[in-house]
Amino acid sequence: xxRSQKTKVVRRxxxxxxxxxxxxxxxxxxxxxxxxxxxxVSRRSALKSAAGATMVAALPMRSxxxxxxxxxxxxxxxxxxxTLDSVLKHLLPESPTGPSAEDIKVTQYLYxxxxxxxxxxxxxEFIYKGVxxxxxxxxxxxxxxxxxxxxxxxxxxxKAISQSRAGENWLSNLVGYIFEAMLSPPSYGGNPDGIGWxxxxxxxxxxxxPAGKRFYELPGQAVSTLxxxxxxxxxxGTTVVSHQQYVRKQIGTRKA
Numbered sequence: 001x002x003r004s005q006k007t008k009v010v011r012r013x014x015x016x017x018x019x020x021x022x023x024x025x026x027x028x029x030x031x032x033x034x035x036x037x038x039x040x041v042s043r044r045s046a047l048k049s050a051a052g053a054t055m056v057a058a059l060p061m062r063s064x065x066x067x068x069x070x071x072x073x074x075x076x077x078x079x080x081x082x083t084l085d086s087v088l089k090h091l092l093p094e095s096p097t098g099p100s101a102e103d104i105k106v107t108q109y110l111y112x113x114x115x116x117x118x119x120x121x122x123x124x125e126f127i128y129k130g131v132x133x134x135x136x137x138x139x140x141x142x143x144x145x146x147x148x149x150x151x152x153x154x155x156x157x158x159k160a161i162s163q164s165r166a167g168e169n170w171l172s173n174l175v176g177y178i179f180e181a182m183l184s185p186p187s188y189g190g191n192p193d194g195i196g197w198x199x200x201x202x203x204x205x206x207x208x209x210p211a212g213k214r215f216y217e218l219p220g221q222a223v224s225t226l227x228x229x230x231x232x233x234x235x236x237g238t239t240v241v242s243h244q245q246y247v248r249k250q251i252g253t254r255k256a
Contacts, residue, residue: 020125026133026167033169036120040176068189072111080131084110084174086147087134090154091171092178098199101178109181109190110174123173130170137161 018030075081085107092101101107114124138146138157146154161167181190182200191197 020122020129023129023166024133024136026130026137026161026164026170028166031164031166033165034122034126036123037126037169037173040123040173068112068116069108071115072108075111076107079135080128081107081111083131083135083146084127086154087158088174088178090151090158091175093151099182099195103192104178104181104196105190105192106178106181109184109188110177112189113177113180126170127173130166133166133170134161 018028020034023031072081076085088101088106088110092099092104092106094100094102110127113119114127134157135145137160138144138149141157141160142149142153144153146157149157158171162171182196183202184191186192186194197203
């Protein structure tokens with residue numbers, strides 16, 4: 001059972017927001033919904049229509065490669081990706097009525113977004129910090145990191161953090177990526193063989209660009225790639241790291 005004294009701080013307070021680097025918990029009352037997320041929520045509202053599904057599938061994104069897949073598999077062995085994978089699989093678990101997060105390869109899609117897409121650095125920082133906050137809260141309540149919890153324990157922890165503004169924002173952002181992975185072309189990391197399209201009975205009514213004419217291959221487009229990586233150091237999962245710190249550990253350089 002969750003310790004009630006810890007969850008009492010969930011009440012949202014109005015006040016001056018702190019920089020993200022100064023917030024140490026989902027339950028910090030000074031947290032305010034970041035501007036980048038407000039913009040994304042407006043964009044994702046289009047997903048409620050068929051036109052929105054087409055729009056998401058047509059978004060310019062870098063294609064998934066075998067090299068990216070190797071780096072992704074390595075990243076899954078440690079945090080923050082170990083925990084992110086566990087959270088996403090819990091948010092969309094295996095079901096006889098439809099595909100799961102694992103079937104859709106949501107974590108793989110998110111990895112592509114973080115490392116190979118022009119994603120707002122502030123959003124990446126928030127995703128990573130949420131992992132530290134989640135494991136910190138899980139440890140304070142149940143003396144275990146999130147990945148070590150049972151299904152029911154994970155459900156209780158996620159429901160508890162969802163009562164805070166930061167937790168609600170963090171989970172909402174991840175759920176958004178589940179939909180994006182489900183609707184995007186398979187070459188971008190998720191939706192293998194169009195499994196998401198089949199489940200939603202969605203037909204992508206547009207031609208996908210062939211190799212050589214994809215967005216990032218057009219003249220004047222900068223290509224962002226993940227450098228050769230080194231395994232990250234083991235940690236207890238509660239350390240709140242930034243994206244730059246994570247990349248520095250992987251590529252072994254002073255500057256990400």
